[in-house]
Amino acid sequence: MVKYFLLYFYLILIISSILGYGFLLAQFLNKNLLKYNLGYIGILGLLALVILSYTTIFFIKHSYHHNLIVHAIGLISFAFFFFKLKLNKDYILLIILIFLLSSSLFILKNHDDFSYYHLTYSLGLTENKIQLGLGNIGHGPRHHSSVFYLNSLIFLPYIKFYLFHSIGLITLTFVNFICLGFILDKKEFKSFDHAYIFYLLVFTYINVKFYRISEYGTDIAAQLIVLILIPLSLLAIRKKISKFEFESNIQLLILLICYVITVKPYFVVYSLFLFLFLILFYKKNYFIKLFFLSRTTIIAAFTFVLFSLVNLSYTGCIVYPLKETCFSQKIPWSLSQKEVQKMKVWFELWSKGGASPPHRVEKRKEYKEYIEGFNWLKGWTDTYFFNKGLENLLSILFLSVLFIIIFYRNKKKFPESFNKNIYKVLFVILILFSEWFYKHPTLRYGGYSLLASLVFLPTSLFLSNSPINKKTKKKIVATLVITSLLIFNARNIKRIDKEIKVYNSSSFPFFYVPKGDSELISLDENIKVYFHKNIDACWATKTPCVGGSGDLNLKVKKILGFNVFLAKNKKLK
Numbered sequence: 001m002v003k004y005f006l007l008y009f010y011l012i013l014i015i016s017s018i019l020g021y022g023f024l025l026a027q028f029l030n031k032n033l034l035k036y037n038l039g040y041i042g043i044l045g046l047l048a049l050v051i052l053s054y055t056t057i058f059f060i061k062h063s064y065h066h067n068l069i070v071h072a073i074g075l076i077s078f079a080f081f082f083f084k085l086k087l088n089k090d091y092i093l094l095i096i097l098i099f100l101l102s103s104s105l106f107i108l109k110n111h112d113d114f115s116y117y118h119l120t121y122s123l124g125l126t127e128n129k130i131q132l133g134l135g136n137i138g139h140g141p142r143h144h145s146s147v148f149y150l151n152s153l154i155f156l157p158y159i160k161f162y163l164f165h166s167i168g169l170i171t172l173t174f175v176n177f178i179c180l181g182f183i184l185d186k187k188e189f190k191s192f193d194h195a196y197i198f199y200l201l202v203f204t205y206i207n208v209k210f211y212r213i214s215e216y217g218t219d220i221a222a223q224l225i226v227l228i229l230i231p232l233s234l235l236a237i238r239k240k241i242s243k244f245e246f247e248s249n250i251q252l253l254i255l256l257i258c259y260v261i262t263v264k265p266y267f268v269v270y271s272l273f274l275f276l277f278l279i280l281f282y283k284k285n286y287f288i289k290l291f292f293l294s295r296t297t298i299i300a301a302f303t304f305v306l307f308s309l310v311n312l313s314y315t316g317c318i319v320y321p322l323k324e325t326c327f328s329q330k331i332p333w334s335l336s337q338k339e340v341q342k343m344k345v346w347f348e349l350w351s352k353g354g355a356s357p358p359h360r361v362e363k364r365k366e367y368k369e370y371i372e373g374f375n376w377l378k379g380w381t382d383t384y385f386f387n388k389g390l391e392n393l394l395s396i397l398f399l400s401v402l403f404i405i406i407f408y409r410n411k412k413k414f415p416e417s418f419n420k421n422i423y424k425v426l427f428v429i430l431i432l433f434s435e436w437f438y439k440h441p442t443l444r445y446g447g448y449s450l451l452a453s454l455v456f457l458p459t460s461l462f463l464s465n466s467p468i469n470k471k472t473k474k475k476i477v478a479t480l481v482i483t484s485l486l487i488f489n490a491r492n493i494k495r496i497d498k499e500i501k502v503y504n505s506s507s508f509p510f511f512y513v514p515k516g517d518s519e520l521i522s523l524d525e526n527i528k529v530y531f532h533k534n535i536d537a538c539w540a541t542k543t544p545c546v547g548g549s550g551d552l553n554l555k556v557k558k559i560l561g562f563n564v565f566l567a568k569n570k571k572l573k
Contacts, residue, residue, distance in 0.1 A: 003509055007105060010159055015098065015170060017074030018045035021052075023081040029255075029295050032248045034081070038090050039178035040252055043225065045074075046150065046171070047259040047303070053149035054306035057130045062152040070153055094177055100485050101176065103492035104169050104213045106509040108499040111215045114165070115537040116140055118148065118217060119513075122164050124543035125152035133333025133565035135315035136554060137529070137546050142315050142335070142343075145218040146262035146307075161540065162510045168213040171221045172206065175228055179203035182231070183477060192473065194422065194460040195234045197403070200480065201456045202227050205399055207484040209392070209448070211491040216444075222264040223449040225256055230425070230453050232256070233273055237421040250277060251296045258300045262307050265319050266445055269432055276428050315340075321347065333566050345371065351442040353380035380441060392443060396452050400459040406476055409466045422461065429453050513540050527556045527563055 019038060022045030026033035033044070052070065053062070060066055082091065117140025124134075124141075125148065134141040151164040182188055182199045189196065206227065210220055235241070236249040253273060260267045308318045316334020318325035321344040323337040345367050346355070354361040354370045361370045361379075370376055433450045441447065468476075499505075504512045519531045530545045532538045538545035544565075557564045 016078045017071040020074035020078030021045040021048040037181040039174040042174035050146040062126045103489045107214045107511045108503040120538040122148045122151035126155040131563040136565045147218045165214040168221045175224045194464040197460040198231045204484045207488040211488045219444040225260050226449040351440040352376035353383040407463045523556045
């Protein structure tokens with residue numbers, strides 16, 4: 001019982017601290033943002049903590065002492081704004097929502113990448129300040145996500161790393177709260193336009209689909225945010241919108257995209273939304289000023305600089321695995337462009353169904369031929385689409401058809417206020433979908449959010465302003481919200497029951513972490529590396545850790561207080 005209480009207690013404190021940092025960032029950027037939904041404030045808080053984490057890791061490890069100070073500041077900030085803004089009702093509703101979603105917090109089995117490198121990467125930040133060239137010791141440290149840096153900040157006494165899977169749940173909570181805030185808004189409920197229906201579809205979809213949020217690693221956390229970009233874009237192009245509301249929405253759009261890129265660098269493609277608004281509103285001076293000469297731009301640029309420095313520290317590349325961003329000849333610990341290109345091809349091969357046991361392309365010389373054009377389509381269809389992709393597509397289509405059945409009422413024409421710019425948003429989504437399908441057609445690389453958006457937006461437009469009476473509409477909306485949350489918890493209870501029966505339940509509600517043997521190896525300058533002898537994954541072994549498939553053929557130097565890991569054939573200039 002003590003474990004359950006502590007998990008809840010820490011989770012509420014962490015979320016409150018995140019909100020505190022969100023308020024600080026909103027205060028710095030635009031006081032109008034302080035009035036926005038607590039869900040948006042929470043995401044701003046996550047971004048603020050990412051910036052803080054990126055900065056401090058160059059000077060100090062994220063130990064208990066560091067993290068307690070960080071969250072003390074966050075909680076003080078939260079308390080100040082809580083009383084200043086009178087947040088009693090909103091905060092209570094948020095706590096209730098956390099409780100309703102918390103069944104996803106309890107896991108015994110985590111996803112494979114968690115044991116392989118997510119846990120080790122995050123733990124490494126709590127045991128050492130940043131180390132240069134860790135990408136040379138193995139595959140895992142090359143894959144950056146700000147989620148690992150957020151994880152390192154919730155390394156706290158007693159619970160240690162047992163909340164490292166909670167960033168997904170925290171993100172889900174904030175996104176749900178954004179949706180609920182819009183759904184429960186009386187003015188928006190009355191209008192019942194495309195934005196309202198889209199929010200309702202998103203709320204239903206994410207709670208029915210992503211009940212295993214703890215097991216989805218970094219992928220779903222990013223895609224949940226992406227799903228909010230669409231209605232935020234729809235709100236920003238409304239005809240009846242004040243200058244201040246427009247500016248605030250664009251600020252949020254820029255910062256959300258900025259945060260998403262740090263979570264999943266591949267999602268840099270979503271910057272297309274910013275170019276859309278630049279095209280639509282280039283004649284408006286205040287938009288140009290906001291986009292190029294504002295505090296928002298400064299924060300976004302600063303985040304990108306820190307993001308680049310962190311990536312360069314691990315791999316010598318700004319964005320791995322793009323060889324064009326690597327400094328193989330200038331940074332001594334950098335991965336070679338040949339190695340980076342090889343991994344880029346492998347990722348594309350894997351996402352196109354060419355690296356799975358049922359349809360594996362064995363010969364390296366055949367990789368390029370397989371991924372070119374649409375040579376991969378049959379293999380992908382057989383091994384991936386009918387295995388995983390179809391199930392997700394059917395769930396999206398089912399929800400859309402269900403909404404049409406329950407909400408559609410015959411209407412003579414589109415409302416006069418209909419904004420044709422909506423089609424431009426749809427066009428951007430279509431471009432993003434085409435790029436995803438042609439290059440990396442796997443759900444974890446954006447498929448969930450793109451497929452949902454591509455179907456949900458036309459559905460929302462079709463049902464917009466449907467002449468349905470107020471009483472019936474209330475009943476339907478309430479039923480959808482309650483049913484979604486019930487399904488979320490029912491599926492999680494079923495999952496928990498299965499895990500307890502199959503896996504080691506002695507640690508529950510903490511997730512299972514095996515205790516394997518590790519060997520301490522001293523490298524150059526007496527720098528210690530831990531080699532996990534029994535299994536490929538390092539799990540919670542002290543860091544830096546090299547798993548069974550890692551590389552110990554290294555040399556290590558100490559430069560300006562930083563450990564620098566180099567391949568044997570590399571020399572410091």
